[in-house]
Amino acid sequence: MLDHMTPVALSQAPELMAKAGVDRPYFAVTFDDGFRNNLTVADPIIQEYNLKPCIFVNGAFARQEEVFFRILSAIIIKNGHGPQLAARMREFLGQHxxxxxxxxxxxxxKEHYTADTMERATTQIYKEFVGDPAALMAHLNLEEIKTLQSHGWEIGNHTDGHRLLSCQDNMAAIGAIESNGKFLKDNGVYSSDFLSYPVGRAQDVDQTVSQWLDGHPDIQGIFANNGINLKLCRKEWLRFSLGKHINPLVLDKIIISQIERTCMAYSGT
Ligand SMILES: [Zn+2]
Structure with a gap:
């Protein structure tokens, strides 16, 4: 990328994009979920290339209260305990x-994500069959986040507990955004003006998030999932994630469904 593009910090991107006609290609590097290997593996490489990435962190992970359930479920399945996890899911969410x-x-x-239930099921099964999730040390603690910041990384808000925003009621969704911002601020972490939506598909945000962003015009939303935005938009909602598809008919369907999902996220209908 460095051969063809100019690196920028994410915080510089909105101003650059707002200018009519960007003069050359730029890129910004971001990471989600505050994983510890961002410090142990990525940081030395980042330093070598003198990049200024932004890492999106979650308070519940940084306080070591929880480990991201996708990590726990991946390890559970790898260790052959998928059937036990499936049985627990049948118990909790028998309709699927x-x-x-x-x-x-x-x-x-992922498809039938239900806030708190996925987290509860995976934590229980992990403890019963694998061990203590905290022993994984999967996420950066506060001091390690500060270390990255001292190395020039920007720190962004990825909500407190990584629950999908559109799967929560209004109060919980707003609380997840604001309490995480407060956690970082109260602990002396300078948070960037970016909010990364957990998971980050058009169906993972909704009117509550839209209205919250309307009330916080300094905050930029970002989807940290694959996809393309063809226009500068502070909420970044209309997003085309095409994967490896090249068949025009399939592409057509994907584009239409993403437009529909974006309209749904805005209108709530
Ligand atoms: Zn995430």
Whole structure:
């Protein structure tokens, strides 16, 4: 990328994009979920290339209260305990199909995400069959976040507990954004003006998030998922994530469904 593009810090991007006709290609590096290997693995490389990335962190992870459930479920499945996790999901959310096949179950848990339930099921099964999630030391603690900041990294808000915003009621969704911002501020972490929506598909945000952003005009929203935005938009909602598809008919369907999802996220209907 450095051969063809100019690196910028994420905080510089809005001003650059707002200028009519960007003079050359730029890129900004971001990371989500505050994983510890951003310090142990990524940081030395980042320093070598003199980049200024932004890392989006979650207070509940930084306080070591929780480990991101996708990590726990991946380890549970890898260790052969997928059927036990599937059984727990049937107990908690019997209205959906839960496969004993690990790969399928992993996808189903994303498709039928339900705030708090996925987290509860994976934590329980991990403790019963694998061990103490805290022993993974998967996430950066506060001091480690500050270390990255002292190395020139920007720190962004990824909500307190990584629950999908559109899966929560209004109070909980706004609380998740604001309490995380407060946690960082109270602990002397300078947070960037970016909010990264957990998971980050058009269906993961909704009117509550839109209205909250309307009330906070200095905050930029960002989807830290794959996809393309063709226009500068502070909320960054109309997003085209095309994967490896090249068949025009399939592309057509994907584009239409993403437009529809974006309209739904704005209108709530
Ligand atoms: Zn995330």
């Amino acid at each position: 199909e839960w496969s004993d096949d690990g790969d399928e179950l992993f996808t189903q848990m």
